[in-house]
Amino acid sequence: MNQFALEITDLKKTYDNDVVALKGINLTVQEGDFFALLGPNGAGKSSTIGIIASLVTKTAGKVRIFNIDTDENFPEAKRLLGVVSQEINFNNFEKVIDIVTTQAGFYGIPLKEAMEKTEITLKRLGLWEKRNDQARILSGGFKRRLMIAKALIHEPKLLILDEPTAGVDIELRREMWDFLKEINENGTTIILTTHYLEEAEQLCKNIAIIDHGELIENTSMKDLLRRLDVQGFLLDIDQSLDNPPSIDNFQISLEDSNTLNVAIKKDQSINQLFDQLSVQGINVSSMRNESNRLEEMFIEMVKKN
Amino acid sequence: MSRKNEILISLITLIRKEIKRYLRIWIQTLVPPAVTMSLYFVIFGSLIGPRIGSMDGLDYIQFMIPGLIMMSVITNSYANVVSSFYSVKFQKSIEELLVSPMPNWAILVGFVMGGVTRGILIGCIVFCVSLFFYPTFSIVNPMLTILVLLLTSILFSLMGFINAIFADSFDDISIIPTFVLTPLIYLGGVFYSINILPDIWRNISMANPMLYVVNTFREGMLGVSDVSIPFALSMILLFIAILSVACLLLLNKGVGTRQ
Numbered sequence: 001m002n003q004f005a006l007e008i009t010d011l012k013k014t015y016d017n018d019v020v021a022l023k024g025i026n027l028t029v030q031e032g033d034f035f036a037l038l039g040p041n042g043a044g045k046s047s048t049i050g051i052i053a054s055l056v057t058k059t060a061g062k063v064r065i066f067n068i069d070t071d072e073n074f075p076e077a078k079r080l081l082g083v084v085s086q087e088i089n090f091n092n093f094e095k096v097i098d099i100v101t102t103q104a105g106f107y108g109i110p111l112k113e114a115m116e117k118t119e120i121t122l123k124r125l126g127l128w129e130k131r132n133d134q135a136r137i138l139s140g141g142f143k144r145r146l147m148i149a150k151a152l153i154h155e156p157k158l159l160i161l162d163e164p165t166a167g168v169d170i171e172l173r174r175e176m177w178d179f180l181k182e183i184n185e186n187g188t189t190i191i192l193t194t195h196y197l198e199e200a201e202q203l204c205k206n207i208a209i210i211d212h213g214e215l216i217e218n219t220s221m222k223d224l225l226r227r228l229d230v231q232g233f234l235l236d237i238d239q240s241l242d243n244p245p246s247i248d249n250f251q252i253s254l255e256d257s258n259t260l261n262v263a264i265k266k267d268q269s270i271n272q273l274f275d276q277l278s279v280q281g282i283n284v285s286s287m288r289n290e291s292n293r294l295e296e297m298f299i300e301m302v303k304k305n
Numbered sequence: 306m307s308r309k310n311e312i313l314i315s316l317i318t319l320i321r322k323e324i325k326r327y328l329r330i331w332i333q334t335l336v337p338p339a340v341t342m343s344l345y346f347v348i349f350g351s352l353i354g355p356r357i358g359s360m361d362g363l364d365y366i367q368f369m370i371p372g373l374i375m376m377s378v379i380t381n382s383y384a385n386v387v388s389s390f391y392s393v394k395f396q397k398s399i400e401e402l403l404v405s406p407m408p409n410w411a412i413l414v415g416f417v418m419g420g421v422t423r424g425i426l427i428g429c430i431v432f433c434v435s436l437f438f439y440p441t442f443s444i445v446n447p448m449l450t451i452l453v454l455l456l457t458s459i460l461f462s463l464m465g466f467i468n469a470i471f472a473d474s475f476d477d478i479s480i481i482p483t484f485v486l487t488p489l490i491y492l493g494g495v496f497y498s499i500n501i502l503p504d505i506w507r508n509i510s511m512a513n514p515m516l517y518v519v520n521t522f523r524e525g526m527l528g529v530s531d532v533s534i535p536f537a538l539s540m541i542l543l544f545i546a547i548l549s550v551a552c553l554l555l556l557n558k559g560v561g562t563r564q
Contacts, residue, residue: 015564053404056564075308075406083404089397093329105318106405108311150401 005031005158005189011061021047023213034184035191036204044213045193053083082156092136107154121149141172160191235260238283247276315407323419338377342431346438361498361529370435371523372495377431382424382458386465387478409556420462450525463548470561489515
């Protein structure tokens with residue numbers, strides 16, 4: 001039976017300015033999981049990650065990484081943990097190769113071995129050609145890759161990524177997704193925070209949503225998506241309308257004169273809608289999701305909370 | 306690999322990184338002290354010095370050499386650690402250290418060693434520069450000289466570390482060197498012996514910690530001093546111990562480093 005990669009018990013954090021960031025979080029992440037930790041800005045995601053990574057001091061609670069209590073043996077726990085922070089956290093004036101080799105040294109890896117590991121890691125992340133460049137001249141995307149290279153250099157069993165694809169173009173984001181999927185399939189447990197809910201939906205098996213310092217949801221991605229009752233669709237129509245058409249059992253509104261916004265329940269057939277529109281002489285030229293499915297649910301949950 | 310070896314490797318990595326940092330910007334770190342001290346030697350040593358005559362029975366330029374070396378060591382050890390540690394805080398690259406299994410004492414030793422190596426290197430550079438102006442200079446007590454050089458650079462590196470921990474802006478890392486260190490150094494017997502001062506100023510000068518550092522070093526280099534050497538060495542060691550404990554407590558509590 002798999003053990004827990006991460007166990008958080010009654011984790012609390014109050015900052016010096018009396019801001020209560022965490023009100024007693026309980027969370028477990030199974031070994032091998034690809035786990036999404038979501039929440040709006042200021043919800044407590046970065047505080048949680050900061051405490052796990054020892055960048056933030058906790059007010060109360062317990063954190064165990066692969067069954068190692070961080071209060072009892074943090075160095076051992078840190079050896080199993082890799083962290084990709086939200087903000088760039090390397091010296092921009094150092095060379096790429098030096099940044100990664102030095103990080104390996106901080107984990108006690110001898111220089112020769114560190115050089116070998118650095119070469120492998122930089123090649124994996126497509127950074128080897130840029131190894132002698134100063135970090136400051138790298139593009140935003142390559143800086144993100146460098147952050148990941150640093151976090152992976154000591155081959156952690158648990159990798160935490162705090163918004164790793166923020167500000168990264170779509171192509172690179174997809175490349176990073178493939179890379180993260182690959183290392184997860186090879187056994188690394190991954191915890192991801194992101195604002196791109198599509199990213200969480202694509203990558204993660206399990207999900208927790210945090211808001212106002214409390215966990216408001218902790219379930220599997222499948223279960224969460226199963227709960228979606230209504231999906232919104234935008235239908236582009238050939239003609240201009242002043243009022244939305246009236247069709248029994250369907251909620252329809254006008255997005256603009258050429259676009260219908262339709263809410264379709266899980267048990268409703270979209271064919272029925274098309275038939276009814278056709279009867280009224282309305283031709284649909286194209287159709288798209290109103291927004292990401294998970295986004296709708298996320299907004300609803302946060303609003304409720 | 307044993308935990309001890311692992312810590313040793315991480316410590317060596319940090320020291321190497323710190324040394325590479327100041328060597329990479331050598332034009333900002335190593336050249337200015339050599340230029341400034343050359344000017345001191347030209348103006349105060351060669352031009353004004355002969356008019357002053359002797360100080361404590363020595364040529365004025367000869368008397369000045371240990372003081373100027375010490376001044377460079379103090380300011381550079383302090384400046385290295387305060388700027389380096391504040392920079393890693395400012396750039397957030399301190400997270401590279403905090404997420405690693407390195408113990409806090411190794412982080413402290415790594416940064417202090419950066420300051421110590423730079424302080425000693427600058428001391429050697431200034432000594433070499435002084436030989437252009439006073440080629441016959443010979444060191445009376447090399448062991449004491451090296452010991453004081455080492456202890457002084459440790460002491461002021463630790464002070465720089467504490468300054469950096471509390472610093473919230475670049476202004477904060479220049480206030481102490483400008484308004485505290487520099488006046489104390491200038492009034493600490495670098496350019497004169499306190500024996501030439503009136504009694505009241507001599508007594509006030511005895512409260513200046515720089516006086517003990519400069520005079521102990523002068524005792525090592527020239528064999529003359531205005532203070533008791535055992536007392537001065539004890540005080541330096543005591544302050545190193547106090548500051549080391551303070552630095553470790555601050556790091557363990559996460560003051561200035563962890564939120």
